[in-house]
Amino acid sequence: MKEQIRFLLQLQAIDAKVKELEVQIEKLPEKTDAARRDLAKLEAMVAAERAKVTETETWKRQQETLLEREQDGLRSAKLKLNASRTGKEYNAASKEIDNKRRSMLEREAEVQKVMDALGETTAQVVAHEADVEGIRQTLAAEEAVVAERIEALKVEAVAAGAGRDEIRAQIDPALLKTYDKMSATRGFGVAPVEKGVCRGCHTSLLPQLNNTLARGDSIETCPRCSRIIYRPEVIDPPAAEEG
Numbered sequence: 001m002k003e004q005i006r007f008l009l010q011l012q013a014i015d016a017k018v019k020e021l022e023v024q025i026e027k028l029p030e031k032t033d034a035a036r037r038d039l040a041k042l043e044a045m046v047a048a049e050r051a052k053v054t055e056t057e058t059w060k061r062q063q064e065t066l067l068e069r070e071q072d073g074l075r076s077a078k079l080k081l082n083a084s085r086t087g088k089e090y091n092a093a094s095k096e097i098d099n100k101r102r103s104m105l106e107r108e109a110e111v112q113k114v115m116d117a118l119g120e121t122t123a124q125v126v127a128h129e130a131d132v133e134g135i136r137q138t139l140a141a142e143e144a145v146v147a148e149r150i151e152a153l154k155v156e157a158v159a160a161g162a163g164r165d166e167i168r169a170q171i172d173p174a175l176l177k178t179y180d181k182m183s184a185t186r187g188f189g190v191a192p193v194e195k196g197v198c199r200g201c202h203t204s205l206l207p208q209l210n211n212t213l214a215r216g217d218s219i220e221t222c223p224r225c226s227r228i229i230y231r232p233e234v235i236d237p238p239a240a241e242e243g
């Protein structure tokens with residue numbers, strides 16, 4: 001029975017180590033998660049800025065097309081002016097020319113104003129895009145380090161689990177079933193009893209059970225937490241008492 005407890009303790013030590021490594025593996029990507037989310041936000045912001053620039057450039061081309069049409073209109077108004085035979089026709093053509101000139105000047109001024117602002121905005125967008133690219137590269141480097149660390153931990157976890165199957169093969173199946181159930185539901189399945197207290201759930205055991213444990217010839221479970229319990233001094237007696 002003592003041998004069984006020793007195997008269980010070996011198994012529990014291996015499982016704890018493997019589990020600890022698995023938790024580390026699971027948590028490592030969290031280190032870069034926040035940075036990844038921040039980057040996504042920045043990328044969206046810069047993309048929106050870039051879209052606005054593109055939109056303004058489209059507007060500018062539309063304005064240029066309108067100006068060309070107005071230029072044509074101005075030319076035909078001038079022809080009308082030259083061809084005018086009466087004072088009335090002359091005045092009408094003259095007025096039309098003035099209106100078209102004013103309209104074109106206004107449009108040109110507006111385009112110029114927007115283009116001046118766009119120059120500044122475009123420079124900002126280019127700078128923001130460069131910043132984002134820098135962040136992207138830094139993050140990629142960090143993620144590569146994390147990935148490398150995860151690979152190393154996986155190798156470590158495999159090494160830590162070595163011999164596990166051999167130990168399990170030595171343990172009574174019913175006992176193993178209890179151990180697995182407790183490990184899954186309560187974190188660990190085997191608990192020492194010290195000074196009559198189960199270290200799994202910190203409950204004082206009845207003296208009778210504690211005495212049974214002292215004999216070390218049976219497998220007992222804690223009445224409170226159901227873990228397999230043992231007295232360390234019985235399983236692994238101090239050297240002085242052995243002599």
Ligand SMILES: [Zn+2]
Binds near residue numbers: 223225
């Ligand atoms: Zn207990």
